[in-house]
Amino acid sequence: MLVVADVLVALVALIHVYILVLEMFLWTGPRGRRAFGTEPEFAQATRALAANQGLYNGFLAAGLIWGLIAGGSTGFGAQVFFLVCVAIAGLYGTATASRRILFVQTVPALVALAFVLAAH
Template sequence: MSLIAKLLVALVAAIHVFILVVEMFLWNTPFGHRSFNLTPDFAAQTVVLAANQGLYNGFLAAGLIWSLIAPKHLAFALKVFFLGCVFVAGLYGAATAKTSILFVQALPAALALGAVFLSRERA
């Protein structure tokens, strides 16, 4: 696996760890409000929902981190699966919630997925 592919996978994982932190712990703070363009009232009403979303983003990050340390025979499939999940979630989020999700979530996942495929070692 090329260094570029690994770095892009790590970047996507880091993005999702950041999202986890904001959604689970900082949602109802000024930083969380600015990050997601929330009113304090809306943030207070949705704090539990945001924490749930953050947990799911954490699962995506965990899967991507796992793919970076997994044995070679599992690593490619794990990367493709978790990057695919991130990409689909990004497309859905961009279509239903906020267009910028396309650039923050789907595009990095697509770039990482492309790099993973391009650097795939042939048997």
């Protein structure tokens, strides 16, 4: 159970590393615009805002990775905290930006959280 939990936490972290890359480095390119459904002018005008969002996603990923590396009660606490943060951010994004965020961000975080809690 613990191995499955760790794999799911790592997958959520990787999702957020990918979001970081999309928002910080690929936002104005074809892949970034396709991922977020933006036009070139909008992407260029919001480049700094997207990079800021990407950085926050990177912090979520870093926290999850820290939780995996730390192990024990510290790692468990970090994993729970950051998975809850991801789920809440996903719910907010779902309500304000796109329903797709529910399936890309919230559901994976909640599934991982369930396995983390069950494993401990």
